[in-house]
Amino acid sequence: MSDFSLSIPTPVPFDRMLSLEGKCAVVTGGSRGIGEAIVTRMVKAGAFVVLTGRGQEALTRVEAKIxxxxxxxxxxxxxxxxxxxxxxxxxSIL
Structure with missing residues (x-):
């Protein structure tokens, strides 16, 4: 018989599970739908985000929301x- 142990990790608050503090992310198509949701989640995780899209109106809206x-x-x-x-x-990153 082999020695086997199982441990349950200590719970971590959701906002600390994915920390992107000090990181920069680029999200293409970040002005709507899934792309916008990704931008929002990355910002909540602490990242500086550059988002791109083709429509200036949608980009402005997301930028203001963030x-x-x-x-x-x-x-x-x-x-x-x-x-x-x-x-x-x-x-724009440089």
Whole structure:
């Protein structure tokens, strides 16, 4: 017989399960639907988020929503399939 032990981990509060403090994330298509939900969750986890999308109106709305939560976010209008547009959000991080 082998020695086998099983332990139950100490519960951790949900807000500390995924800590992204001090990290920067880029979410393409972050102005609606699943992308917006990902941006919101990453900000809640402490990340600085750069989000991109093609519609400026939706980007502005998400940026305002995140700012009202106290989160750090930059919204950049860009089509991620375009190299020139991709340069825009890369330089927004620098």
């Amino acid at each position: 700012a009202a939560m106290g989160g750090k976010v930059v919204a950049v209008q860009a089509d991620s399939s375009s190299v020139e547009d991709s340069k825009k959000w890369v330089f």
